[in-house]
Amino acid sequence: MGYAFSRADIAYLASPAGAAALAEVGDFALTPASLLKDLERLRRDHGDHAPVLVETVRLRRRAAAKLGGAGEWLFTDDALQQATPSPVARRRAQRLAGRTVHDVTCSIGAELAALADVCPAVIGSDLDDVRLAMAAHNLAARRNVLLVKADALMPCSTAEVVIADPARRSDGRRTHDPAKLQPPLPDLLAAYTGRELAVKCAPGLDFDKLGWAGEIEVVSLDGAVREACLWSPGLAEPGVTRRAAVLSSAGEPWTLTDADPDDIPEREPGEWIVDPDGAVVRAGLVRHYAAKHGLWQLDPRIAYLTGDKVPEGMRGFRILERMEFREKPLRAELHRRDCGPLEILTRGVDIDPDALRGRIKPRGSQPHTLVVTRIGRQATVFLCATP
Template identity: 75%
Template sequence: MGYGFSRADVSFLGSPAGAAALTEVDRLELTQATHLRDLERVRRTHGDRAAALVETVRLRRKAGAKLADAGNWLFTDDALQQATPTLVARRRAARLAGRAVHDVTCSIGAELAELSQVCPAVIGSDLDDARLSMAAHNLAGRRNVLLAKADALVSVSTGTVVVADPARRADGKRTHDPAKLQPPLPDLLAAYPGRDIAVKCAPGLDFDRLDWPGEVEVVSLDGAVREACLWSAGLADPAVTRRASVISSAGTSFTLTDAEPDEIPERAPGDWIIDPDGAVVRAGLVRHYAAKHGLWQLDPRIAYLTGDTVPPGTRGFRVVDRLDYREKTLRAELRRHDCGPLEILVRGVDVDPDKLRRTLKPQGTQPFTLVITRIGRTPTAFLCTAVRPPSS
């Protein structure tokens, strides 16, 4: 859970004295091995402020991998964990550019920081006093941002787009049940009838059961699926109900929707196997992605794609051999190919990759990828070399 910050802590940390103390503490290692020694050293100098100082420095170091320009920000551990990565928040803000927006679960201000760059007026509200004080520190100097203490389930603004990010933990565990989010998703939606609203949710949410009338956008960042965002009908293209947004910090981002064609041929496996980005898979747009890039499916119920070329910038697996899925056969073929380092990818077959790798015991020198899947009812293995072609 991390240290429980008070408003007094935030006030001190945001003061010139607090800033000087944080600079001093930042010179320490603060590793797991040195934690107790470092904490005792800070206590000797700063007394009961020590825990807040050490925790803030620790969180700032973690935040650098997730948030841009947040080197002087204040956080709680939970708030940093739930904070939207800058590139993801920036994409959402771009869709709302020019609108007045109210983030009703603003926390420490990660979404507000991006919204304030492109929206004329931004309101942020939360019930947590410490987080609101942190947001005020983090967003200092942004004249188009207003912060207020308010319950997300009580509408306190008019004429704004509502943005919400319900907490995804219930009883200390991550939940995919919309009714167990905090605040519960059904209650949140009921609080803003007829309003334009965008709600950030866990990507594992069962969208079909939710029966959402607008657009569901699944977002990945650098290969990891980060979130799903529910866009109300007023904020979405009426032709789009599903969108995959694949964001890369390298700049090779793309978006795909269910308004695009999904007709693909049925053919034998090609020279390459492609495992689509997780956002494409979770948004249910595998066929759309295949149609866009001249690919087809190994099996209509499995998300692996195949073809004779690989989409630019995408990791592909060049097929070396197609094998029956029998351990004796696999072991012999791996030995014949001098297989050493072995990556095992599995879809549609009940196989534990780590256990199988220990069973096969590859002892050669050449790296390979073993793609195990089902074609029809037949478990099939493809021995491949993994290649990431240059972007075009």
């Protein structure tokens, strides 16, 4: 659960003495191997402040990749885990640019920092005194941010847009049940009926059962699906109910919506297999992606795509052999091809890749990829060259 910060801890860390101590502790390794020895020395130099100094430095190191420009910020472990990565927060802020916005679950201020760059006035509220104090420290230089203590289910502003990020843990476990979020999603939506609303959610929610009238945007960053965002109808693009936003730390972002064409042919597998970005799959836009790039599906119910070329920037698997999925012939074919390192991708079949790898025991030297899926009712394996 991490260190339990107090308001006194935050006051110390934000003071000149605390800042100097943090700079000193930043020179320590603080690795699992060195931690006990480091703590012993730090307790001699900083007494009871040693644990909070160590925790803060370790959290800042973890935050470096997730929250750019937050090197002097304060965090709790849980708040850092839930904090929106900076590129994702900036993506949401860009859609809200020019409006007044109230983040009713502001925590330590990650969303507020992005919003403050493009919005004339931003309000952040939370019930957690410690996180509010951290947000005040983290956003001290932002003159257009107001912080207040308030219950997310009790509207207290007239901001044009309300955004929220309900906690996704219930009884210490991650949950995909909207009613078990904190605050519960149904209660949150009811509290802001008639208001423009953007709600960050887990991408694993069953969107069809949610009955959301606006737009659902699924966002990935560097190949990993990060979140879904519910946009109220007034914030959605007309005619769009599903969107995939694919962000990259190195390249240009791109989006795809259910207003794009989705007409694709039914054909035999082409030369390549393409696994679309997870945001495309979670948003239910596989056919739309295929239509955009001249691809088609291996099976209408399966998200793997195929074609004679690979879209720029995407990973493709060149098909070497197609076989009915039976382990003995597969093992023989892998042996014939001197297969060694083996990546196994599965979709639509109940197969554990690690268990399968253990049974077929590839012992050769050449890397390959297996794509195991279902075509019709038949489990099928494609032996592919590893890109």
